[in-house]
Amino acid sequence: xxxxxxxxxxxxLKEKKSGCIATIVRRIxxxxxxxxxxxxxxxxxxxxxxxxxxxxxxxxKEKAGSVIREKRPMILNYRMDxxxxxxxxxxxxxxxxxxxxxxxxEHLLVYEEARRFLSERKEGTFYVRMKDERYLKSFIxxxxxxxxxxxxxxxxxxxxxxxxxxxxxxxxxxxxxxPLQTKSVLxxxxxxxxxxxxxxxxxxxxxxxxxxxxxxxxxKKENFPDAERVYSMPFEESFRILDFTGEExxxxxxxxxxxxTLCLEEVLKRPFRYVGMIGSRxxxxxxxxxxxxxxxxxxxLKKVHAPIGIEINSDTPQEVAISIVAELIKERxxxxxxxxxx
Numbered sequence: 635x636x637x638x639x640x641x642x643x644x645x646x647l648k649e650k651k652s653g654c655i656a657t658i659v660r661r662i663x664x665x666x667x668x669x670x671x672x673x674x675x676x677x678x679x680x681x682x683x684x685x686x687x688x689x690x691x692x693x694x695k696e697k698a699g700s701v702i703r704e705k706r707p708m709i710l711n712y713r714m715d716x717x718x719x720x721x722x723x724x725x726x727x728x729x730x731x732x733x734x735x736x737x738x739x740e741h742l743l744v745y746e747e748a749r750r751f752l753s754e755r756k757e758g759t760f761y762v763r764m765k766d767e768r769y770l771k772s773f774i775x776x777x778x779x780x781x782x783x784x785x786x787x788x789x790x791x792x793x794x795x796x797x798x799x800x801x802x803x804x805x806x807x808x809x810x811x812x813p814l815q816t817k818s819v820l821x822x823x824x825x826x827x828x829x830x831x832x833x834x835x836x837x838x839x840x841x842x843x844x845x846x847x848x849x850x851x852x853x854k855k856e857n858f859p860d861a862e863r864v865y866s867m868p869f870e871e872s873f874r875i876l877d878f879t880g881e882e883x884x885x886x887x888x889x890x891x892x893x894x895t896l897c898l899e900e901v902l903k904r905p906f907r908y909v910g911m912i913g914s915r916x917x918x919x920x921x922x923x924x925x926x927x928x929x930x931x932x933x934x935l936k937k938v939h940a941p942i943g944i945e946i947n948s949d950t951p952q953e954v955a956i957s958i959v960a961e962l963i964k965e966r967x968x969x970x971x972x973x974x975x976x
Contacts, residue, residue: 636879647738654704658672658732674737710732755902758774758776760811800815817840817842819885847865850852854866883907895921942957944957
């Protein structure tokens with residue numbers, strides 16, 4: 635879930651403007667975004683966040699108007715079978731269910747609380763339901779506190795046992811639990827020794843890891859059990875299916891100078907929160923000179939952490955992984971505290 639999405643909801647509601655929030659509540663197959671991905675659509679058509687782009691977001695935007703007008707939620711069932719993938723020029727198949735709900739002024743405190751929880755990296759859960767033709771929304775904190783529409787004691791007791799399930803779940807035909815997704819997205823380009831340990835350590839500190847490599851032998855899920863996704867494909871193709879919303883962390887550690895350069899060039903064309911590249915100072919200078927010749931401005935290159943990681947005199951792949959994750963934690967903390975280091 636995106637801090638950007640809930641910040642947009644709060645800003646719109648404070649200005650007495652309306653909008654809606656779309657959340658992926660079910661995913662089967664290789665659909666690009668995971669369950670819990672969110673997007674805000676304002677009454678003016680502006681979009682904040684992403685649930686996968688393309689035709690899916692276009693359809694959600696078209697449905698947004700009726701959801702806002704009627705102040706009633708709906709579920710969009712989207713089936714990306716082989717035929718639709720081919721017709722729409724997509725790389726990913728799979729099926730997704732998208733929950734589209736109105737962002738109501740009466741729920742302003744709910745969104746403010748969710749934004750605060752996300753900024754402090756605390757777990758919480760939305761509880762949404764229809765009751766007597768009214769759309770109700772509550773936010774349940776980690777200790778059972780409730781913000782928003784009241785929840786009857788018996789009802790709260792019934793759903794409490796479901797709260798540890800950290801993915802959207804329907805409690806009955808008209809009620810839905812949607813947990814805050816507090817993990818940060820980390821893309822690792824390269825599936826070598828450092829990447830293996832990096833995945834393990836990053837997972838321990840709440841990064842949702844995706845590993846990409848052009849080697850079928852290296853890019854196997856069995857080699858990266860702690861990764862959410864592992865893609866074996868040419869690096870340039872991976873950029874057609876990876877989401878870049880401006881909140882992603884990226885580590886580039888491929889097996890060669892050429893592919894490192896390719897990946898960095900593609901990342902710099904997109905919004906991101908952090909990007910770092912493994913390599914000697916000499917290699918980094920050569921890559922930067924190449925990118926300058928390609929027209930990349932100095933201000934953009936200054937955003938690249940290279941050489942990567944916090945200096946701890948690391949030597950082994952395990953130590954290098956720890957130094958990188960330490961830097962990721964530092965940058966993430968600065969972001970959530972509103973004190974950008976760069």
